[in-house]
Amino acid sequence: MSSSSINVYSEIGRLKKVLLHRPGRELENLMPEYLERLLFDDIPYLKKAQEEHDFFADIFRSMNIETVYLEDLVADSLVNEDIKNQFIDEYIEEADIKERRESRILKEFFLSFKSNREMVVKMMEGIRKSEINDYRGPRLADYLSNQYPFIIDPMPNLYFTRDPFATVGKGVTIHKMFTVTRNRETLFAKYIFNCNLKYKETKLYYDRCEKASLEGGDILVLNSEVVAVGISQRTNPNAIEKFASLLLTEDTTFKKVLAVDIPKTRAFMHLDTVFTMVDYDKFTIHPNIKSDMNVYVLQRDIEGKISITEEKGTLEDILKKELHLDNVKLIKCGGNSVIDAAREQWNDGSNTLCIAPGEVIVYSRNYVTNEILQQEGIKVHTMPSSELSRGRGGPRCMSMPLIRENL
Protein backbone atom coordinates (compact mmCIF):
# COMPACT_ATOMS: atom_id res chain seq x y z
CA MET A 1 0.00 0.00 0.00
CA SER A 2 2.80 2.40 0.86
CA SER A 3 4.02 2.42 -2.73
CA SER A 4 1.17 4.63 -3.80
CA SER A 5 0.72 6.61 -0.58
CA ILE A 6 3.81 8.77 -1.04
CA ASN A 7 5.49 9.59 -4.34
CA VAL A 8 7.67 12.68 -4.58
CA TYR A 9 10.62 12.52 -6.96
CA SER A 10 10.82 16.21 -7.84
CA GLU A 11 9.86 19.74 -6.86
CA ILE A 12 7.96 20.29 -10.08
CA GLY A 13 6.19 17.10 -11.19
CA ARG A 14 2.44 17.56 -11.55
CA LEU A 15 0.98 17.63 -8.04
CA LYS A 16 -1.74 15.02 -7.37
CA LYS A 17 -2.22 15.09 -3.62
CA VAL A 18 -1.22 17.62 -0.97
CA LEU A 19 -1.40 17.90 2.82
CA LEU A 20 -2.70 21.16 4.28
CA HIS A 21 -3.73 22.58 7.62
CA ARG A 22 -6.40 25.27 7.62
CA PRO A 23 -5.35 27.72 10.36
CA GLY A 24 -7.65 27.47 13.34
CA ARG A 25 -8.12 28.94 16.77
CA GLU A 26 -4.46 28.39 17.59
CA LEU A 27 -3.98 31.77 15.88
CA GLU A 28 -6.41 33.36 18.32
CA ASN A 29 -4.23 32.12 21.14
CA LEU A 30 -1.35 34.32 20.00
CA MET A 31 -0.48 37.18 22.37
CA PRO A 32 2.06 39.96 21.72
CA GLU A 33 4.17 38.88 24.73
CA TYR A 34 4.84 35.43 23.34
CA LEU A 35 5.03 36.02 19.60
CA GLU A 36 8.75 35.65 19.32
CA ARG A 37 8.90 32.29 21.07
CA LEU A 38 6.02 31.06 18.91
CA LEU A 39 7.81 32.30 15.76
CA PHE A 40 5.23 34.87 14.66
CA ASP A 41 5.78 38.56 13.92
CA ASP A 42 2.18 39.63 14.19
CA ILE A 43 -1.27 38.26 14.94
CA PRO A 44 -3.21 37.30 11.82
CA TYR A 45 -6.96 37.98 11.72
CA LEU A 46 -8.22 34.42 11.77
CA LYS A 47 -11.36 34.86 9.68
CA LYS A 48 -9.40 36.42 6.82
CA ALA A 49 -6.53 33.95 7.19
CA GLN A 50 -9.03 31.11 6.80
CA GLU A 51 -10.60 32.74 3.76
CA GLU A 52 -7.16 33.09 2.21
CA HIS A 53 -6.36 29.51 3.03
CA ASP A 54 -9.63 28.30 1.53
CA PHE A 55 -8.75 30.19 -1.63
CA PHE A 56 -5.42 28.32 -1.67
CA ALA A 57 -7.20 24.97 -1.24
CA ASP A 58 -9.67 25.87 -4.00
CA ILE A 59 -6.81 26.40 -6.45
CA PHE A 60 -5.76 22.81 -5.79
CA ARG A 61 -9.27 21.46 -6.14
CA SER A 62 -9.90 23.36 -9.35
CA MET A 63 -6.87 21.58 -10.77
CA ASN A 64 -7.96 18.14 -9.57
CA ILE A 65 -5.30 18.01 -6.89
CA GLU A 66 -6.57 16.07 -3.90
CA THR A 67 -6.30 17.96 -0.59
CA VAL A 68 -6.06 16.23 2.76
CA TYR A 69 -6.04 17.95 6.11
CA LEU A 70 -3.64 17.26 8.93
CA GLU A 71 -6.25 16.82 11.66
CA ASP A 72 -8.08 14.20 9.58
CA LEU A 73 -4.92 12.20 8.97
CA VAL A 74 -4.03 12.29 12.66
CA ALA A 75 -7.56 11.40 13.77
CA ASP A 76 -7.56 8.44 11.36
CA SER A 77 -4.24 7.29 12.77
CA LEU A 78 -5.71 6.65 16.23
CA VAL A 79 -6.96 3.26 15.14
CA ASN A 80 -7.57 1.71 18.55
CA GLU A 81 -7.94 2.69 22.20
CA ASP A 82 -4.36 1.77 23.11
CA ILE A 83 -2.90 3.93 20.41
CA LYS A 84 -5.22 6.79 21.27
CA ASN A 85 -4.25 6.58 24.95
CA GLN A 86 -0.58 6.50 24.17
CA PHE A 87 -0.97 9.47 21.82
CA ILE A 88 -2.76 11.56 24.44
CA ASP A 89 -0.16 10.67 27.09
CA GLU A 90 2.70 11.66 24.83
CA TYR A 91 1.00 14.86 23.79
CA ILE A 92 0.49 15.85 27.43
CA GLU A 93 4.05 15.01 28.37
CA GLU A 94 5.47 16.96 25.45
CA ALA A 95 3.30 19.94 26.40
CA ASP A 96 5.49 20.05 29.51
CA ILE A 97 2.84 18.96 32.00
CA LYS A 98 4.74 17.40 34.85
CA GLU A 99 2.31 16.89 37.73
CA ARG A 100 0.35 13.66 37.82
CA ARG A 101 -2.84 15.35 38.95
CA GLU A 102 -2.72 17.78 36.05
CA SER A 103 -1.98 15.07 33.51
CA ARG A 104 -4.96 13.11 34.80
CA ILE A 105 -7.32 16.10 34.45
CA LEU A 106 -6.06 16.79 30.96
CA LYS A 107 -6.37 13.19 29.90
CA GLU A 108 -10.00 13.12 31.02
CA PHE A 109 -10.54 16.37 29.18
CA PHE A 110 -9.18 14.97 25.91
CA LEU A 111 -11.09 11.71 26.28
CA SER A 112 -14.31 13.65 26.67
CA PHE A 113 -14.34 14.80 23.03
CA LYS A 114 -16.95 13.17 20.84
CA SER A 115 -14.59 12.48 17.97
CA ASN A 116 -10.85 12.02 17.53
CA ARG A 117 -10.89 14.87 15.08
CA GLU A 118 -12.33 17.34 17.59
CA MET A 119 -9.81 16.22 20.15
CA VAL A 120 -6.90 16.71 17.75
CA VAL A 121 -8.17 20.16 16.77
CA LYS A 122 -8.25 21.10 20.47
CA MET A 123 -4.70 19.84 20.90
CA MET A 124 -3.65 22.12 18.07
CA GLU A 125 -5.45 25.16 19.49
CA GLY A 126 -3.86 24.95 22.95
CA ILE A 127 -5.75 25.21 26.22
CA ARG A 128 -6.40 28.40 28.15
CA LYS A 129 -6.48 28.25 31.94
CA SER A 130 -10.05 29.52 31.79
CA GLU A 131 -11.15 26.41 29.88
CA ILE A 132 -10.76 23.77 32.55
CA ASN A 133 -12.45 24.13 35.93
CA ASP A 134 -10.58 22.96 39.01
CA TYR A 135 -7.31 22.75 37.16
CA ARG A 136 -5.68 24.62 40.00
CA GLY A 137 -4.99 22.13 42.76
CA PRO A 138 -4.76 22.44 46.52
CA ARG A 139 -0.98 22.71 46.58
CA LEU A 140 0.97 25.81 47.53
CA ALA A 141 2.56 25.93 44.08
CA ASP A 142 -0.88 26.05 42.50
CA TYR A 143 -1.79 29.16 44.50
CA LEU A 144 1.39 30.80 43.44
CA SER A 145 1.05 29.80 39.79
CA ASN A 146 1.93 32.73 37.62
CA GLN A 147 -0.11 34.85 35.33
CA TYR A 148 0.73 32.74 32.29
CA PRO A 149 -2.71 32.26 30.70
CA PHE A 150 -2.23 28.86 29.06
CA ILE A 151 -2.24 25.34 30.42
CA ILE A 152 -0.96 24.17 27.05
CA ASP A 153 0.51 26.46 24.41
CA PRO A 154 -1.11 26.80 21.00
CA MET A 155 0.65 25.46 17.89
CA PRO A 156 0.25 28.41 15.53
CA ASN A 157 2.80 27.21 12.95
CA LEU A 158 0.86 24.10 11.99
CA TYR A 159 -0.42 25.67 8.80
CA PHE A 160 3.17 25.45 7.56
CA THR A 161 2.80 21.74 6.82
CA ARG A 162 6.11 21.79 4.92
CA ASP A 163 8.27 21.75 8.01
CA PRO A 164 7.63 19.03 10.65
CA PHE A 165 8.11 16.22 8.17
CA ALA A 166 9.00 15.96 4.50
CA THR A 167 8.27 13.53 1.68
CA VAL A 168 11.25 12.30 -0.33
CA GLY A 169 10.72 9.62 -2.98
CA LYS A 170 8.46 7.03 -1.42
CA GLY A 171 9.66 7.82 2.09
CA VAL A 172 9.58 10.58 4.69
CA THR A 173 11.81 12.37 7.11
CA ILE A 174 10.20 13.12 10.47
CA HIS A 175 12.02 16.02 12.01
CA LYS A 176 13.75 17.11 15.10
CA MET A 177 12.84 20.78 14.97
CA PHE A 178 15.11 23.65 15.91
CA THR A 179 12.61 25.18 18.34
CA VAL A 180 10.62 23.72 21.22
CA THR A 181 7.35 25.15 19.93
CA ARG A 182 7.62 23.45 16.55
CA ASN A 183 9.02 20.21 17.91
CA ARG A 184 5.63 19.47 19.42
CA GLU A 185 4.15 19.38 15.90
CA THR A 186 6.15 16.33 14.89
CA LEU A 187 4.20 14.10 17.27
CA PHE A 188 1.37 14.20 14.74
CA ALA A 189 3.71 12.90 12.04
CA LYS A 190 4.90 10.13 14.34
CA TYR A 191 1.36 8.79 14.64
CA ILE A 192 0.56 9.22 10.96
CA PHE A 193 3.63 7.26 9.88
CA ASN A 194 3.45 4.65 12.64
CA CYS A 195 -0.25 3.98 12.89
CA ASN A 196 -2.30 5.27 9.95
CA LEU A 197 -3.21 2.22 7.87
CA LYS A 198 -2.45 4.09 4.68
CA TYR A 199 0.92 5.46 5.72
CA LYS A 200 2.40 3.18 8.34
CA GLU A 201 4.61 1.23 5.93
CA THR A 202 6.33 4.41 4.76
CA LYS A 203 10.11 4.26 4.96
CA LEU A 204 11.74 6.77 7.35
CA TYR A 205 14.89 8.65 6.38
CA TYR A 206 15.09 10.65 9.61
CA ASP A 207 13.28 10.52 12.91
CA ARG A 208 12.16 12.96 15.55
CA CYS A 209 14.29 11.34 18.27
CA GLU A 210 17.49 12.51 16.57
CA LYS A 211 19.51 15.24 18.28
CA ALA A 212 20.44 17.40 15.28
CA SER A 213 17.68 19.57 13.86
CA LEU A 214 16.32 19.15 10.33
CA GLU A 215 13.30 21.06 8.96
CA GLY A 216 11.23 20.44 5.83
CA GLY A 217 11.63 23.96 4.46
CA ASP A 218 15.28 23.07 3.93
CA ILE A 219 14.64 19.92 1.88
CA LEU A 220 14.18 20.25 -1.89
CA VAL A 221 13.85 17.16 -4.07
CA LEU A 222 15.53 18.49 -7.23
CA ASN A 223 15.06 15.28 -9.21
CA SER A 224 14.92 11.53 -8.65
CA GLU A 225 18.66 11.42 -7.95
CA VAL A 226 19.47 14.71 -6.25
CA VAL A 227 18.10 16.26 -3.07
CA ALA A 228 19.23 19.71 -1.89
CA VAL A 229 19.22 20.47 1.84
CA GLY A 230 19.86 23.90 3.31
CA ILE A 231 22.42 24.28 6.08
CA SER A 232 20.44 27.00 7.76
CA GLN A 233 19.37 28.53 11.03
CA ARG A 234 17.07 25.51 11.41
CA THR A 235 19.00 22.62 9.86
CA ASN A 236 22.24 21.35 11.30
CA PRO A 237 24.99 19.79 9.14
CA ASN A 238 25.06 16.61 11.29
CA ALA A 239 21.40 16.07 10.50
CA ILE A 240 22.12 16.34 6.78
CA GLU A 241 24.85 13.73 7.03
CA LYS A 242 22.59 11.34 8.89
CA PHE A 243 19.76 11.90 6.42
CA ALA A 244 22.14 11.32 3.48
CA SER A 245 23.35 8.05 4.99
CA LEU A 246 19.77 6.78 5.30
CA LEU A 247 18.59 8.06 1.91
CA LEU A 248 21.52 7.18 -0.33
CA THR A 249 21.09 3.40 -0.41
CA GLU A 250 20.45 0.90 -3.14
CA ASP A 251 16.78 0.86 -2.22
CA THR A 252 16.27 4.39 -3.53
CA THR A 253 16.95 6.21 -6.79
CA PHE A 254 18.77 9.00 -4.95
CA LYS A 255 22.51 9.38 -5.54
CA LYS A 256 23.46 12.76 -4.12
CA VAL A 257 22.58 15.19 -1.37
CA LEU A 258 23.66 18.77 -2.01
CA ALA A 259 24.17 20.62 1.25
CA VAL A 260 23.66 24.30 0.54
CA ASP A 261 25.05 26.75 3.06
CA ILE A 262 22.77 29.77 3.57
CA PRO A 263 22.96 32.63 6.08
CA LYS A 264 21.83 31.64 9.57
CA THR A 265 19.27 34.38 10.16
CA ARG A 266 15.52 34.49 10.51
CA ALA A 267 14.99 36.32 7.21
CA PHE A 268 16.70 33.40 5.48
CA MET A 269 15.15 30.81 7.84
CA HIS A 270 14.98 27.87 5.40
CA LEU A 271 16.40 27.12 1.98
CA ASP A 272 12.90 27.44 0.49
CA THR A 273 12.67 31.03 1.73
CA VAL A 274 15.49 31.97 -0.63
CA PHE A 275 15.42 29.35 -3.37
CA THR A 276 12.69 27.27 -5.04
CA MET A 277 12.39 25.35 -8.28
CA VAL A 278 9.69 26.51 -10.72
CA ASP A 279 10.51 24.58 -13.91
CA TYR A 280 13.01 22.05 -15.24
CA ASP A 281 15.67 24.72 -15.50
CA LYS A 282 14.24 27.74 -13.65
CA PHE A 283 14.57 28.68 -10.01
CA THR A 284 13.62 31.65 -7.85
CA ILE A 285 16.36 33.13 -5.78
CA HIS A 286 16.89 35.88 -3.24
CA PRO A 287 19.35 38.26 -4.94
CA ASN A 288 21.50 38.57 -1.82
CA ILE A 289 22.19 34.91 -1.58
CA LYS A 290 23.94 34.21 -4.83
CA SER A 291 27.45 35.13 -3.86
CA ASP A 292 27.54 33.42 -0.49
CA MET A 293 26.34 29.98 -1.36
CA ASN A 294 28.78 27.19 -0.60
CA VAL A 295 27.60 23.81 -1.79
CA TYR A 296 28.87 20.44 -0.57
CA VAL A 297 28.08 17.16 -2.33
CA LEU A 298 27.41 14.08 -0.21
CA GLN A 299 27.48 10.75 -2.02
CA ARG A 300 28.67 7.17 -1.53
CA ASP A 301 32.25 6.41 -2.50
CA ILE A 302 33.29 3.05 -3.94
CA GLU A 303 33.62 1.59 -0.47
CA GLY A 304 30.09 2.65 0.29
CA LYS A 305 31.01 5.37 2.77
CA ILE A 306 29.52 8.85 2.52
CA SER A 307 32.08 11.16 0.93
CA ILE A 308 31.89 14.95 1.02
CA THR A 309 33.27 17.26 -1.64
CA GLU A 310 33.01 21.01 -1.90
CA GLU A 311 31.55 22.26 -5.18
CA LYS A 312 33.27 25.19 -6.77
CA GLY A 313 31.64 27.68 -9.11
CA THR A 314 28.50 29.74 -9.34
CA LEU A 315 25.14 28.36 -8.33
CA GLU A 316 24.13 28.25 -12.01
CA ASP A 317 27.15 26.14 -12.86
CA ILE A 318 26.59 23.80 -9.94
CA LEU A 319 22.94 23.29 -10.86
CA LYS A 320 23.79 22.74 -14.53
CA LYS A 321 26.34 20.13 -13.63
CA GLU A 322 24.36 18.30 -10.96
CA LEU A 323 21.02 18.32 -12.78
CA HIS A 324 22.52 17.75 -16.25
CA LEU A 325 21.01 20.92 -17.70
CA ASP A 326 22.27 23.01 -20.61
CA ASN A 327 20.92 26.22 -19.17
CA VAL A 328 19.78 27.42 -15.79
CA LYS A 329 17.79 30.57 -15.17
CA LEU A 330 17.84 32.09 -11.70
CA ILE A 331 14.87 34.42 -11.31
CA LYS A 332 15.55 37.14 -8.78
CA CYS A 333 12.92 37.86 -6.15
CA GLY A 334 12.07 41.56 -6.46
CA GLY A 335 14.12 41.94 -9.66
CA ASN A 336 16.99 44.41 -9.53
CA SER A 337 15.67 46.67 -6.81
CA VAL A 338 17.15 46.04 -3.36
CA ILE A 339 14.03 47.52 -1.79
CA ASP A 340 11.51 45.41 -3.70
CA ALA A 341 13.70 42.36 -3.16
CA ALA A 342 13.89 42.85 0.60
CA ARG A 343 10.15 43.57 0.93
CA GLU A 344 8.95 40.74 -1.26
CA GLN A 345 11.47 38.35 0.22
CA TRP A 346 10.13 39.17 3.69
CA ASN A 347 6.68 38.23 2.42
CA ASP A 348 7.91 35.01 0.84
CA GLY A 349 8.18 36.17 -2.76
CA SER A 350 10.71 33.38 -3.45
CA ASN A 351 8.57 30.77 -1.71
CA THR A 352 6.65 29.50 -4.71
CA LEU A 353 4.81 26.20 -4.82
CA CYS A 354 5.27 24.46 -8.13
CA ILE A 355 2.20 22.42 -9.10
CA ALA A 356 3.44 21.33 -12.53
CA PRO A 357 6.55 22.18 -14.57
CA GLY A 358 6.43 25.93 -15.17
CA GLU A 359 3.27 26.45 -13.10
CA VAL A 360 3.27 27.91 -9.59
CA ILE A 361 1.11 29.25 -6.77
CA VAL A 362 2.34 32.53 -5.26
CA TYR A 363 1.16 35.29 -2.92
CA SER A 364 -0.52 38.11 -4.85
CA ARG A 365 1.21 40.77 -2.72
CA ASN A 366 4.61 40.00 -4.31
CA TYR A 367 3.60 41.56 -7.58
CA VAL A 368 7.10 42.60 -8.68
CA THR A 369 8.43 39.05 -8.49
CA ASN A 370 5.22 37.59 -9.91
CA GLU A 371 5.47 39.77 -12.97
CA ILE A 372 9.04 38.67 -13.55
CA LEU A 373 8.00 35.04 -13.22
CA GLN A 374 5.37 35.60 -15.91
CA GLN A 375 7.89 37.29 -18.18
CA GLU A 376 10.02 34.18 -17.81
CA GLY A 377 7.13 32.09 -19.11
CA ILE A 378 5.93 30.73 -15.79
CA LYS A 379 2.19 30.28 -15.33
CA VAL A 380 1.31 32.04 -12.09
CA HIS A 381 -1.73 31.40 -9.87
CA THR A 382 -2.02 34.11 -7.23
CA MET A 383 -3.70 33.85 -3.86
CA PRO A 384 -4.57 36.52 -1.29
CA SER A 385 -2.02 36.82 1.47
CA SER A 386 -2.58 39.75 3.83
CA GLU A 387 -2.98 37.57 6.91
CA LEU A 388 -1.28 34.25 6.13
CA SER A 389 1.99 36.02 5.33
CA ARG A 390 2.24 37.31 8.91
CA GLY A 391 3.41 33.85 9.94
CA ARG A 392 6.47 34.25 7.65
CA GLY A 393 5.80 31.46 5.19
CA GLY A 394 4.45 31.24 1.66
CA PRO A 395 2.67 28.71 -0.58
CA ARG A 396 5.52 26.18 -0.46
CA CYS A 397 5.70 26.32 3.34
CA MET A 398 1.92 25.87 3.56
CA SER A 399 1.84 22.62 1.61
CA MET A 400 3.33 19.14 1.84
CA PRO A 401 3.12 17.20 -1.42
CA LEU A 402 2.13 13.58 -0.85
CA ILE A 403 1.97 12.56 -4.49
CA ARG A 404 3.53 14.13 -7.55
CA GLU A 405 3.57 12.62 -11.01
CA ASN A 406 7.02 11.41 -12.02
CA LEU A 407 8.70 13.54 -14.66
Ligand SMILES: NC(=[NH2+])NCCC[C@H](N)C(=O)O
Ligand atom coordinates in the same frame (compact mmCIF):
# COMPACT_ATOMS: atom_id res chain seq x y z
N1 LIG B 1 9.29 26.22 5.00
C1 LIG B 1 9.22 27.41 5.52
N2 LIG B 1 9.92 28.41 5.02
N3 LIG B 1 8.45 27.59 6.60
C2 LIG B 1 8.21 28.83 7.24
C3 LIG B 1 7.80 28.63 8.64
C4 LIG B 1 7.46 29.89 9.35
C5 LIG B 1 7.24 29.69 10.82
N4 LIG B 1 6.69 30.85 11.46
C6 LIG B 1 8.53 29.30 11.50
O1 LIG B 1 9.23 30.18 11.91
O2 LIG B 1 8.85 28.16 11.65
